[in-house]
Amino acid sequence: MTVYLLKRLAIALITLVLASMVVFAVLEIIPGDPARLMLGLNASADQVELLRNQMGLNAPLAARYLHWAGGLLSLDFGRSYTYSVPVIELVRERVVVSLPLALIALALSTIIAIPVGLFSAGRHGRAGDTIAMGAAQLGVAVPNFWFALMLIYLFAVWLRLVPAGGFPGWSAGVWPALKSLVLPAIALALPQAAILARVTRSALIEVLNEDYIRTARAKGLPYRAVLWRHALRNAMIPVLTILGLQFAFLLAGTIIIENVFYLPGLGRLVFQAITQRDLIVVESVVMLLVAAVIAVNLLVDLSYAVVDPRLRSRQ
Amino acid sequence: MSLLEIEKLSLSIGDTPILRDVELSVAPGEVMGLVGESGSGKSITALTVMQLLPWAARATGRVTFDGIDILAASEDQMCALRGDDIGMVFQEPMTALNPVKTIGEQVAEGIRWHTRASRADAEDRARKMLDRVGLPAAQFPLSRYPHELSGGQRQRVVIAIACALKPKLLIADEPTTALDVVLQAQILDLLRDLVAENRMGLLLISHDLAVVTEMADRITIVRHGEVMETGDTARTLSEQLHPYTRQLAQASMHVPARARTHEVGLDNPLGAKPLLQVDSVTRDYPGRRKSLLKRAAPIRAVDDVSFSIDPGQSVALVGRSGCGKSTLARMVLALDGPTSGTIRFRGQDIVGKSEAELKPARRDMQVVFQDPYGSFDPRQKVEKLVAEPLHVLEKKPTNGERREMVAKALHEVGLSPRDMDKYPHEFSGGQRQRLSIARAIITRPKLVVADEPVSALDVSIRAQVLDLFAELNQKLGIAYLFITHDLTVARAITDAVMVMHDGKIVERGKTSEVLDHPQSEAAKALVAAAPDLHRAIARRLQEQG
Numbered sequence: 001m002t003v004y005l006l007k008r009l010a011i012a013l014i015t016l017v018l019a020s021m022v023v024f025a026v027l028e029i030i031p032g033d034p035a036r037l038m039l040g041l042n043a044s045a046d047q048v049e050l051l052r053n054q055m056g057l058n059a060p061l062a063a064r065y066l067h068w069a070g071g072l073l074s075l076d077f078g079r080s081y082t083y084s085v086p087v088i089e090l091v092r093e094r095v096v097v098s099l100p101l102a103l104i105a106l107a108l109s110t111i112i113a114i115p116v117g118l119f120s121a122g123r124h125g126r127a128g129d130t131i132a133m134g135a136a137q138l139g140v141a142v143p144n145f146w147f148a149l150m151l152i153y154l155f156a157v158w159l160r161l162v163p164a165g166g167f168p169g170w171s172a173g174v175w176p177a178l179k180s181l182v183l184p185a186i187a188l189a190l191p192q193a194a195i196l197a198r199v200t201r202s203a204l205i206e207v208l209n210e211d212y213i214r215t216a217r218a219k220g221l222p223y224r225a226v227l228w229r230h231a232l233r234n235a236m237i238p239v240l241t242i243l244g245l246q247f248a249f250l251l252a253g254t255i256i257i258e259n260v261f262y263l264p265g266l267g268r269l270v271f272q273a274i275t276q277r278d279l280i281v282v283e284s285v286v287m288l289l290v291a292a293v294i295a296v297n298l299l300v301d302l303s304y305a306v307v308d309p310r311l312r313s314r315q
Numbered sequence: 316m317s318l319l320e321i322e323k324l325s326l327s328i329g330d331t332p333i334l335r336d337v338e339l340s341v342a343p344g345e346v347m348g349l350v351g352e353s354g355s356g357k358s359i360t361a362l363t364v365m366q367l368l369p370w371a372a373r374a375t376g377r378v379t380f381d382g383i384d385i386l387a388a389s390e391d392q393m394c395a396l397r398g399d400d401i402g403m404v405f406q407e408p409m410t411a412l413n414p415v416k417t418i419g420e421q422v423a424e425g426i427r428w429h430t431r432a433s434r435a436d437a438e439d440r441a442r443k444m445l446d447r448v449g450l451p452a453a454q455f456p457l458s459r460y461p462h463e464l465s466g467g468q469r470q471r472v473v474i475a476i477a478c479a480l481k482p483k484l485l486i487a488d489e490p491t492t493a494l495d496v497v498l499q500a501q502i503l504d505l506l507r508d509l510v511a512e513n514r515m516g517l518l519l520i521s522h523d524l525a526v527v528t529e530m531a532d533r534i535t536i537v538r539h540g541e542v543m544e545t546g547d548t549a550r551t552l553s554e555q556l557h558p559y560t561r562q563l564a565q566a567s568m569h570v571p572a573r574a575r576t577h578e579v580g581l582d583n584p585l586g587a588k589p590l591l592q593v594d595s596v597t598r599d600y601p602g603r604r605k606s607l608l609k610r611a612a613p614i615r616a617v618d619d620v621s622f623s624i625d626p627g628q629s630v631a632l633v634g635r636s637g638c639g640k641s642t643l644a645r646m647v648l649a650l651d652g653p654t655s656g657t658i659r660f661r662g663q664d665i666v667g668k669s670e671a672e673l674k675p676a677r678r679d680m681q682v683v684f685q686d687p688y689g690s691f692d693p694r695q696k697v698e699k700l701v702a703e704p705l706h707v708l709e710k711k712p713t714n715g716e717r718r719e720m721v722a723k724a725l726h727e728v729g730l731s732p733r734d735m736d737k738y739p740h741e742f743s744g745g746q747r748q749r750l751s752i753a754r755a756i757i758t759r760p761k762l763v764v765a766d767e768p769v770s771a772l773d774v775s776i777r778a779q780v781l782d783l784f785a786e787l788n789q790k791l792g793i794a795y796l797f798i799t800h801d802l803t804v805a806r807a808i809t810d811a812v813m814v815m816h817d818g819k820i821v822e823r824g825k826t827s828e829v830l831d832h833p834q835s836e837a838a839k840a841l842v843a844a845a846p847d848l849h850r851a852i853a854r855r856l857q858e859q860g
Contacts, residue, residue, distance in 0.1 A: 003604055211410040217367055218405075219425035219476060220398030222390070229424075233415050308415055309460045 004311065008301045012294050019290045020072070024065050027279050033057075034081050037277045055081075068283065077284035082276045087284045090269060095288075097167055098258070098265035101181050101188070102250045108189035109196055110243065114232075116193075117200025117239075122227055124205055133201065139194025144253060148187035148260045155183060165262040184261045188253050192246045199242045203235035210234070236307045244300035248293045317379075318343050318484055318516045319364065324376035326359060326540075328369060333359050334540040336376070341484060344514040346507075348531030348548065350524055350563070352773035353744070356540040357520045361486045364518075365403055366393045381483060398425040402477030406489035408470035412461035418445070418472045419457020426479050444475045448505060466636065467498035471505070478509055484516045485509070491526065495636040495800040500844035503530055522773060524567045525846035528552055528855055536560055549855035552848075562775065567848050569778035570807045571785035588662070589623035590761055590794050591647065596620045596656030598642055616642040617653070618818035626761060629788055629795040631805035631826065633841060634815035640798050643815070644764050647796065648682055649673055661761065678707045681755035683748075685767035690751055691739040698735040701725065701754045708758065724753040727790075728783060745776030749783065756787060766798045781807050802845040806830055814838040 035051040036043065052058050056067065071078055077087035116132055123129040156164035162183055168176045207213065208231055216230045217223070254267035262268075266285055273281035305311045317340040326334040334356045341347045351357050362368050364378060366385060378385040381400065383392070397403075405411050412421060422441035426432055432440070438457060445455060448471040461469055470490065477485060487506060491499035507530065510517050521527050527534060527548070534551050536543045536559065544557040555561040597619055602611030616639045624630050634640045645651040646658060649665045658665050660676045668676075681704060684690045691700050701721045705712060712720060722732035728749040739747060748768065755763050765784070769777040785808050787793055797809055805812050805826055812829045814822040816837035822829060833839045 211405060211407055212413040214367065215405065215411045215421075215473065215476065216413065216424075218365060218397055218403040220394050220396070220428055221424070222394050225428075230413050230416075234413065310414060310462045313460075313463070 004305060005302070008298055012298045016291060016294055019294070020069055020287055021065070023283055023286050023290065024068060027283055028061065034277050034279050038081050072284070072287060078280045080273075080278055080281050082273075082278045082281075087281050090281065091266070091285065091288065094264060094266045094269045096170060097181075097263055098251075098254050098267060101184055101254060101258075101263070101265060102247070104181060104185040105188035105192070105250050105253075106243075106247060108185055109193040109246070112189070112193040113196035114200055114239070116197040117204060118227060118232065120197070120201040121204035121208065121231070122224070124208075129201075133198065136194040136197045139190050140198075142191065144187050144191050145256050145260050147190060148184065148257055151183045151187055152261075165260075167263050167265075180261075180263075184257045184263060187260070188250055188257050192250060196239065196242055196246065200235065200239050203238040204231050207231045207234045233307060237304060240300050240303055240307070244297045247296040251289050251292065317341060318345075318381060319518070320377070320379045321360070321364070322377040322379075324360070324363065324374060324378060326356075326363060326368075326372055326374040328372045332540065333372075334363075334374075337537070337540070337542055338545070339518075339535050339542070341516040341518050343483065343516050344510065345533065346510060346517045346519055346531045348527030348534040349518060349520045349537065350522065350527050350534060351537035352522060352563075352775065354539075355537045357522075357537060358488055360537075361403070361488050361518065361520055364484075364486060365397060365401060366390075367397075395429075398477075398482075399429045399480050400483050402480075402482040402485045404470070404473050404477050404485065404487040404490045406492050408466050408473055408493060411473050412469055414461055416460075417457060418450075418455070418459050418461065418464070421461075422472065422475050422479055423457075425476060429480055440479065441475070444479045445472070448472070448475045448478075449501075450475070467494055467502065470494065470498075470502055474502070474505065474509075478513075478515075481513050482515060484518065486518045486520070488520045489522070490519075492521070492523070496802070496844040496846070497635050497840050499526070499846070506530070523846065524552070524563055524774070525848040525851050528848060528851035529846055532859075536563065547859055549852065549859040552852050553856055564848065566774040566778040568803075569774075569781065571778075571782045573785050573789060573808070588626075590626045590628075590661060591624040591796075592657075592659040593623065593643075593647065594621050594657045594659075596643070596646060596653040596658060598639075598646060598651070599654045615818050617646070619656070620815075620818075620820050621656075622813060622820065622823065624762065624794050624796060627788065627792040627794050628811065629797070629809045631797045631799060631809040631812040632815060633799055633802060633805050633812060634837070635800060635841070638815045639818040640815050641766060644766055644796065644798050648680065648764055649676065674707050678704075678758045679761045681758065681760040681763050683751050683755050683763060683765040683768045686771055688744070688747065688771075691747065693739055695738075696735065697721075697725075697737050697739065697750060700739065701735070701750060701757060703754060704758045720757055721753075724757040727756060727787070728753045729779075743776075745772055745780060748772060748776075748780050752780075752783060752787070756791065756793065759791070760793060762794045762796065764796045764798070767800070768797070769804060770799070770801055784808055800841075802830055802841060803847075814841065 033048070035048050035055060035057060039047055039051060056064060059067070068078070075088055077091065079085065080087050080090060083090060116136070120129045120132045152164050155161045162179050167180050170177050204227070213226055213230060216226045221229070254265055255271055256267070258265040258267040259271060266289070270282055270285040273285070319341040321337055321339040324334055324337040325332070337356070337360060339347065339349065339360065349357050349360065359368070363374055364380065364385060366388065368374070374386055376386070380396070383396070412418070419438055419441055422444055423434070423437040426437040426440050427434065430437070442452060442457060445457070446452065450468060450471050455468070461472070464472065490506070491502050494502060503526065506517060509515060519527060519530055531548045533546065534548045535545045536557070538559055543559045544551060551560060552564060555564055596617055597615065598617040599613040599615050602613050604610050620643060632640050632643065642651065646653050649668070652666055661679060663676060665673060665676050698718065698721050701724055702717050705717060705720065718735065721735050725732050725734055730746065730749055730753065739750070742750060768784070769780050772780060781804070784795065788795060788808070795809070797804060799805060809826045811824065812826045813820045814829065814835060814837055816835070822833065822835040822838045829838060830842060833842045
């Protein structure tokens with residue numbers, strides 16, 4: 001068990017370092033000089049060169065990488081080129097919007113998907129299954145920004161239950177803040193829930209063909225009890241895997257959804273930073289997202305061991 | 316009055332008829348043996364009694380258990396019966412237990428469900444039941460998981476689950492087929508004791524006539540979903556009035572005719588040039604990791620084994636499961652390397668050689684596996700499957716030559732050359748085993764290693780496949796190394812036998828001598844446990860008069 005843990009942890013760390021190199025290298029390669037962008041079109045070559053020196057852009061690549069990566073470790077992400085404030089401050093403001101949004105969406109998608117998967121698997125091949133899986137197919141196919149617009153039209157414009165966009169800030173109170181996150185969370189969660197429901201269903205159907213399900217039935221347990229007590233936990237491994245991968249998609253999805261709902265989150269921050277060639281912000285936020293995804297997948301790896309005793313005793 | 320009474324039971328799944336007018340009864344305290352080949356409807360009959368049929372199944376007739384009409388019973392009524400009054404034990408102990416739940420949870424679950432007992436009470440009863448089936452608390456606490464147990468131990472847990480509430484009827488569907496003979500004997504003893512203790516009725520389903528004869532008071536023989544014969548075990552099998560009963564009994568005891576046998580012993584220097592020479596071979600596996608830096612002591616799977624096989628000789632390697640016989644076979648086939656020792660095949664050292672250097676050896680040595688279902692790619696035609704080993708030939712055959720060689724190999728194993736354009740699923744189990752033999756002999760090997768080659772086959776097919784092995788040995792002079800836990804196979808077609816135990820070869824010699832007069836403890840245990848139809852019938856006759 002300890003070996004399993006340490007192995008997973010080491011793999012996560014190596015992934016993180018490699019990812020940081022890739023992120024840094026890609027942003028170095030793409031065209032666009034941040035110094036020139038900051039100074040405007042009329043700046044002279046000398047002025048640009050001076051600023052480049054000040055920003056450390058002329059140092060060798062490896063040195064700049066080490067400087068940047070070292071900063072990340074001490075939570076010093078550098079200063080934003082456009083806003084001229086430390087990146088960490090920008091991130092701190094935005095993360096309180098994006099993180100709750102992603103977590104609510106993840107929770108919602110799980111809460112919807114697992115019961116739907118159980119329902120469908122329990123009625124394998126019958127009408128209920130067909131309808132539920134048809135709906136899931138639709139959920140996978142519908143683009144989330146379009147779905148978001150429909151939600152806004154229905155709940156904000158027509159029913160006037162929640163605001164159509166914007167974020168009042170947590171200082172305005174928990175309830176108003178949550179209210180403005182509800183629609184974006186639903187828009188983010190639904191396509192993910194659809195995928196997860198399909199995965200849950202097929203994992204359960206496979207497990208239901210196992211011999212030990214028959215043993216449980218022969219004990220006298222009714223079908224539903226067998227489904228919940230014996231099948232679900234065995235079907236959790238593929239479900240957890242997909243859940244971990246989906247977290248990355250949720251984070252990517254926030255870029256679109258936060259723009260649709262005018263939410264001042266990390267997604268919008270990174271989107272704006274890209275258009276303004278604010279590379280230091282892009283790098284930092286992307287690294288943050290990478291770290292979050294790696295952390296979640298590490299959690300998923302550990303939860304495998306919780307679900308399956310065979311992994312605990314194996315090396 | 317009968318406990319279980321099946322009258323005129325017919326059943327179909329979709330449009331396919333499975334059972335026709337099946338009649339069967341079990342009285343309290345009685346062991347009823349239900350015998351038949353695969354596909355004869357034995358398991359479906361059992362699942363009908365449990366009402367655990369596939370949902371497309373439609374049954375007509377009458378099934379009465381303890382006065383309850385099973386076919387008309389509601390699902391709730393059935394849930395109350397299953398696990399309480401009727402218990403069931405299945406064939407495959409390795410997969411019959413939920414891998415993520417402890418054995419304690421799994422035994423206690425049924426107890427809690429039916430008796431509404433508290434967790435502590437149920438666990439208490441589960442503990443007693445596990446003790447009863449031979450899993451004492453010291454080694455097998457309730458917190459053990461299935462993967463920490465061996466096949467035989469898992470089957471004991473399944474029996475504990477089935478018998479936890481002292482059912483009136485226990486249905487055991489091939490309960491020992493996946494176990495080695497020694498474990499089989501132990502499990503059968505346990506079932507016999509449980510029947511005697513609780514006056515439980517036992518419906519024992521098996522394809523193995525010898526096992527059923529040892530166990531059953533009465534026997535029902537089914538074929539293609541119809542009952543062929545029912546009666547007292549002793550009389551039915553001694554008189555063998557029904558032609559099918561006779562056919563089954565003869566196939567079970569079949570010994571292929573072999574004109575020429577190879578009398579030279581296993582390490583007899585008379586055979587000047589042995590085909591295969593194994594010298595003090597040892598194979599260690601790394602022990603389980605205990606922590607980051609510490610490992611348990613290595614596990615010695617094969618321990619200082621030496622033997623030789625002469626050209627044309629047929630040798631059996633017998634032993635219980637886990638004794639190291641498959642590891643030894645893998646090393647002989649150069650699929651695994653020994654930790655120390657040498658293996659020479661036709662004078663060439665095959666240890667630590669590259670694939671290119673092994674090519675000539677690979678050509679002369681082929682393998683036949685146990686499972687005729689799992690060893691073929693279902694998407695490839697027979698021609699390609701049987702021709703697979705041809706890539707080790709010096710010269711790549713042309714397409715025409717290849718088809719000719721495949722046709723010849725198919726002919727030799729009793730199949731038609733026309734079969735080469737078919738897919739594996741178009742063949743029955745026995746035919747598929749013929750295909751794997753055709754694949755093994757296409758390169759004209761000198762040695763064929765066969766790992767339990769007939770244990771997945773029905774008795775009548777098994778007799779045919781044994782004949783085929785014997786014939787090829789006579790005709791083509793192929794030497795065999797048969798790996799098996801089934802002594803009847805060893806007796807039927809081998810000249811010499813080696814008994815393996817805990818990685819060592821503990822006894823060796825002429826097959827008939829070793830099996831008739833075993834000297835070592837391991838060999839004695841195997842021989843004593845092996846079911847034998849002659850012996851079983853004789854004993855039955857004595858008991859039943």
